[in-house]
Amino acid sequence: MTCTRCRGLMVPDRFMDLRDDTGHLDFLGWRCLNCGEVVDPVVLTHRVDAPTGPYQGRTRDRRMWERLVAA
Numbered sequence: 001m002t003c004t005r006c007r008g009l010m011v012p013d014r015f016m017d018l019r020d021d022t023g024h025l026d027f028l029g030w031r032c033l034n035c036g037e038v039v040d041p042v043v044l045t046h047r048v049d050a051p052t053g054p055y056q057g058r059t060r061d062r063r064m065w066e067r068l069v070a071a
């Protein structure tokens with residue numbers, strides 16, 4: 001796979017996301033050995049289905065999440 005930013009070599013990698021609220025702490029993606037670009041299926045999906053206008057739904061409040069973890 002070739003990086004879209006620098007055309008460098010991308011390799012599969014496993015990433016940790018401690019703030020993910022889907023119940024998964026890690027995910028598989030691709031990392032560019034040249035520039036460090038990281039892509040995963042979610043990033044690729046958002047790039048293909050880019051929104052045409054401002055987001056109208058509710059956003060998650062990070063402060064609420066931190067209160068839940070601290071409890």
Ligand SMILES: [Zn+2]
Nearest residue numbers: 003006032035
């Ligand atoms: Zn790159």
